Structure formats: structure tokens, C-alpha cells
Amino acid sequence: MTMEGSTAPRRTRIQQEKRELILEAALEVFSVNGFRGSTIDQIAEAAGMSKPNLLYYFRRKEDIHETLMERLLETWLAPLRELDDIGDPMTELRSYIRRKLEMARDFPRESRLFANEIIQGAPRIMPLLEGELKTLVDEKAAVIRGWMRSGKIAKTDPYHLIFSIWATTQHYADFDVQVRAVLGSDRGGEGRFEDAARFLENLFIQGLLPKRD
Amino acid sequence: MTMEGSTAPRRTRIQQEKRELILEAALEVFSVNGFRGSTIDQIAEAAGMSKPNLLYYFRRKEDIHETLMERLLETWLAPLRELDDIGDPMTELRSYIRRKLEMARDFPRESRLFANEIIQGAPRIMPLLEGELKTLVDEKAAVIRGWMRSGKIAKTDPYHLIFSIWATTQHYADFDVQVRAVLGSDRGGEGRFEDAARFLENLFIQGLLPKRD
DNA sequence: GCAAATTTTGACCGATTGGACAAACGTTAG
DNA sequence: CTAACGTTTGTCCAATCGGTCAAAATTTGC
Numbered sequence: 001m002t003m004e005g006s007t008a009p010r011r012t013r014i015q016q017e018k019r020e021l022i023l024e025a026a027l028e029v030f031s032v033n034g035f036r037g038s039t040i041d042q043i044a045e046a047a048g049m050s051k052p053n054l055l056y057y058f059r060r061k062e063d064i065h066e067t068l069m070e071r072l073l074e075t076w077l078a079p080l081r082e083l084d085d086i087g088d089p090m091t092e093l094r095s096y097i098r099r100k101l102e103m104a105r106d107f108p109r110e111s112r113l114f115a116n117e118i119i120q121g122a123p124r125i126m127p128l129l130e131g132e133l134k135t136l137v138d139e140k141a142a143v144i145r146g147w148m149r150s151g152k153i154a155k156t157d158p159y160h161l162i163f164s165i166w167a168t169t170q171h172y173a174d175f176d177v178q179v180r181a182v183l184g185s186d187r188g189g190e191g192r193f194e195d196a197a198r199f200l201e202n203l204f205i206q207g208l209l210p211k212r213d
Numbered sequence: 214m215t216m217e218g219s220t221a222p223r224r225t226r227i228q229q230e231k232r233e234l235i236l237e238a239a240l241e242v243f244s245v246n247g248f249r250g251s252t253i254d255q256i257a258e259a260a261g262m263s264k265p266n267l268l269y270y271f272r273r274k275e276d277i278h279e280t281l282m283e284r285l286l287e288t289w290l291a292p293l294r295e296l297d298d299i300g301d302p303m304t305e306l307r308s309y310i311r312r313k314l315e316m317a318r319d320f321p322r323e324s325r326l327f328a329n330e331i332i333q334g335a336p337r338i339m340p341l342l343e344g345e346l347k348t349l350v351d352e353k354a355a356v357i358r359g360w361m362r363s364g365k366i367a368k369t370d371p372y373h374l375i376f377s378i379w380a381t382t383q384h385y386a387d388f389d390v391q392v393r394a395v396l397g398s399d400r401g402g403e404g405r406f407e408d409a410a411r412f413l414e415n416l417f418i419q420g421l422l423p424k425r426d
Numbered sequence: 427g428c429a430a431a432t433t434t435t436g437a438c439c440g441a442t443t444g445g446a447c448a449a450a451c452g453t454t455a456g
Numbered sequence: 457c458t459a460a461c462g463t464t465t466g467t468c469c470a471a472t473c474g475g476t477c478a479a480a481a482t483t484t485g486c
Contacts, residue, residue: 159395199373266465
């Protein structure tokens, strides 16, 4: 029998390694095909093990996805959590945009996994959206609104500001193939993230400059 | 034997009606579950007919998806096609953003169908992206660049400008459940598109105001 | 080194999948 | 009315699906 700790089950070295291997493979598969479109066999093959062996570590397909989503949400919200009330508003927002774009560049599969879940109506993480996510956004929207009131940045809707930052940055992960196809081979290389960073910084900074009145 | 026209097969009245019915149902199903995640049975049930009956009108699952994607791309690119060299730059861009947002509001399933295809790596429409889409964007980017050169709008990267318009507007269709969850029941009603329109207009107009130098 | 525990495998299961097919049913033009 | 054509259905199929199970292979604690 497997021993159980107070919160998480105790695992052997092999269990930890193999579970990581499976999650890595599952991320690859789920992020492309979505939950329904992915099969255990695909994941098992990507992880280099047999299906029954995979099912020894995760008893159901849903368990893999659930574990993946739990981890994802923390990583995904980290940049917004860092948005600091104390710092300079413009600097804070600029580095938030930068961090978000870096995540799109460095963790595109995570971004696509999240996008897949949302597009499908968020059947598995709806409570988290209405709970943890909404709370965090409400909190940060209040911070931004404070900046607006004190005249540090232009007055707009802080919620839609956050949405537009999410949308523009995640676009470079979720719609990567389209971006590359349109930019072509010459401009579609790694430099595209530099160009995007420059453009977005400019767009949002101009859009948020306080108006002298 | 079914008669064939020179380009498209000739169809009876019933065939036309039933095919439309199937495509409507398929849009509903595919846009949520993606191609792999959707089944013919789901589509047949949504269309109110038996599976063999559905397969009488479309011989393979892929044929339905293909027909859907062909139609989609035209509708989807229409707003960008309308972007007119002759009009006033600011007005043109503003109404492009508005049209795009209206499409996100009125055709969210089409938007999600497209998003699903792109996220999955565009296995079925890659040639269209590299061909028709790239050509159109290149053309319009040149128009925008012309506006920039003549000082009508601020100088930035026209490609990333187009990307950011796509991203921000489509976000309200593809990530609708997230937007509604975050905005809550009070602000998440139909008015959210009005708020979004105001915000985006403001963001892009400010970001594109020509700098006096 | 050996027994106990853990890990891996192959064989298998019922359910679902995309699709084929012939027979039955409707419709319509002459 | 009826023959020809268009439509619908029930039945069936092989492949794949998520998942089980017992036995074999391996690792681990002592």
C-alpha cells in the first residue's frame, strides 16, 4: 500500500519522475488536441511507456488533465500577482506586459492548454475562474483604478485593459502558426517576439499616458 | 446519378436545406470540441437526424469541416478587405476595429472554430494562411505603412498592429466565458461589448495618434 | 541475499468511433 | 398509377477508445 502524507500522497523516486514524464507528454498532447481530442495512447507514446503503465501512475485520463490544470493556473497568474501597488504605475504595467509576453514565448504549450480549456467553455475550471481568478483581477483592477484616480495613468476601464494585455500577449503563443505564416520566413524568426514587445510597449504606453487637463 | 454542374454539384432543394442544417449543427459542435474532439453522432443529433442520414449528405466527417472552413475564411477576412486606402486613416482603422468586434459578438462560434484550427497548428488550412491570408495582410500592411509615411498615423509595425487588433477583438469571442466570469454578473451582461468597444477605440486611437515633431 | 513492495507488461473488456450497405420509404414526373 | 429517383433507416463492421487485471519483472529495505 502506498503511504499517504497529511495532504499529498507520499511518492517514491520513480513515481515522481514518471509522473513528471507523463505530465510533460500530456502537456504536449492536450495543448494541441484538447481534452476530448487527445487519447491516453498518444500520451503514453509521447511519454515512452505503455498505456497500462501510464495508468498505473494516473488512474484516469481526467486525473492527468486535472493535475496539469492545477499547476498551470498558478504559473499563469503569477505575473499578474506581481503587479505591485507600490511601484511606479507605468513601470509596473510595462513589466507586466513584458512578463506576459515572455510567458507566451517560453511556455506556449501552457498557453494553448489554457486556451483550449477556455474555448471549450471551461468545463473543468469554471469554479477557479469565478473564484480565484476573479478575486485576483478585482484586486488588481482596484490598484489600477487607484493609479488612474491619482492621475498617474489615463482613465480607462481597468478590466478591459487587463483583457487586452492578456489577449495581445497570448496571441503570440496560441496563434503562433498564423503569426509565423503571415510574417513569412524572413520576419517570422525568433525576432518576432522582440518586434512584438516593442510594438505592445508602445501601444499601451501611448494609450495610457495621462492627459494633461 | 446526381447531376454535376461545371464547378459545384447540382443539388435538390432538400439537399440544400439539409446540408445547411448539418453545417449549422457542425459549427455548434466543432467550435466547442475541435475536429478530433467532435463525433459524427454529436453533429447528427444536433442536426436532428440519424448518422447514416447525415453521411448521405457529407460522406466523411472531414468534408463537413472542410466546407465549414472554406466558408469561414471569407467571412473572417471580409472586415480587413474593406480597409480602404482612400478613406481617412483614423476612421478606417476605427471602423475596422468596430467591425471586428461586432463579428466577435455576432459570430462567436465561427471565431472559436477558427481559433481551434489555429491552436491545433492549422493542419487543414495552412496553405490558406501562407497564401491568401498572407497576401491580404501584406497588402493592407503596405496601405497602413503608407499612412504612417505620410504622417497620418504614428509609426509602428503594421503587422503587429493588425495582430493586436485581431487578438483583442477575438478575445471577446474565444475567451467569452473567462471574460464573463471575471466581470461578474453585474458587468458581464450584453453591455460588455459596448465597454470593450469604448476601451479598444481609446487604446488604439491614443496609440496611433501622430506625434508632432 | 532475500522477501516484500513496487513497477511493467500483455492480454483482454465493453463502449464508442467513423463509415459501409442494402433494404425500405418518399417524392415526383410522365 | 407507376417507374425512376431521391431520401431515410437499421444493421453491421473494423478500428480505436478508456480502462482492468493478473502475472511477470524489477527495485527496495533489511
